[in-house]
Amino acid sequence: MAEILPADKALDRALALLQAGEVVAIPTETVYGLAGDATNGEAVARIYEAKGRPRFNPLIAHVCDLEMAERIGVFDPLSRKLAELFWPGPLTLVVPLQPDAGIHPLATAGLDTIALRMPRGFGNRLIAALGRPLSAPSANSSGHISSTSAEAVAADLGRRIKLVVDGGATPVGVESTIVRGEDGKLKLLRPGGIAAEEIEAATGMKLERGAKGIQAPGMMASHYAPNAAMRLNAMSVGQGEALLAFGPTRAKGAERAAMTLNLSPTGDLREAATNLFSFMRELDGSGAGVIAVEPVPMQGLGEAINDRLARAAAPRDMAEAGA
Structure with missing residues (x-):
């Protein structure tokens, strides 16, 4: 060991x-x-x-x-500006x-x-x-x-x-945000530990989305996957499912969950990001075959959290293809 x-x-x-x-x-x-x-x-x-x-x-x-x-x-001038603004820290530049x-x-x-x-x-x-x-x-x-x-x-x-x-x-609890500067534009390749809105506010530029193919690490469709299946945006909890909760309000049937962990009882996205992987790991260890995940808002660090959850829930045969 x-x-x-x-x-x-x-x-x-x-x-x-x-x-x-x-x-x-x-x-x-x-x-x-x-x-x-x-x-x-x-x-x-x-x-x-x-x-x-x-x-x-x-x-x-x-x-x-x-x-x-x-x-x-x-480094073009825009990439250098981002480095000066956000390094050291959870920003990766391509x-x-x-x-x-x-x-x-x-x-x-x-x-x-x-x-x-x-x-x-x-x-x-x-x-x-x-x-x-x-x-x-x-x-x-x-x-x-x-x-x-x-x-x-x-x-x-x-x-x-x-x-x-x-x-x-x-x-921080989630991987770095990955950004590529090209032709005077900024493209978000992977949301992460710095919210897109923070980068946009600092640069005065809108981050483009929709990158295709593997241009940087962490872009494979299936990633961060537990052994249990992941069911996202769950409004109800099935018998014996584990529950990854968020915020003060529970999904219907939450009392039936084999185990419940709340990313942030107050709905704090920074706290949720910090807890995401450790809570997924702990729920996976509960023996439940399915982890139901309550909805997490998409703004701020919620974009990175939802990105990781979507990759964790993707079909496993997509990992090798990078689809």
């Missing part, structure tokens, strides 16, 4: 493993990431192998500062790949673009110490529920990796 070390004592051990081409599970502000040296093909291959991730699904490259980011990607970026081709899955993010905290310090970017998708088996605690990582991947760095529960 993987060794678990607290973040304040794990930097040297994590750095040594990364320098040896190994992978390490680390905390970020969004979810836990499975990190490996993005310039090392062996390390990138270990990420795909540990997760069981399809190799056509690209990886985000995590950087410690804008200087490192600009050695890897080509930009053209520099010809001499040094990112291993396996990490880009053949794309001529690169997804870049600058995390806070332990991840940032680790990247700075390594001096190279880290590929770090969510630290869970591919397609399954993302991990927001070290314990969840260890339960899922503990037999496949050597170290889990424990930084406590992740404060």
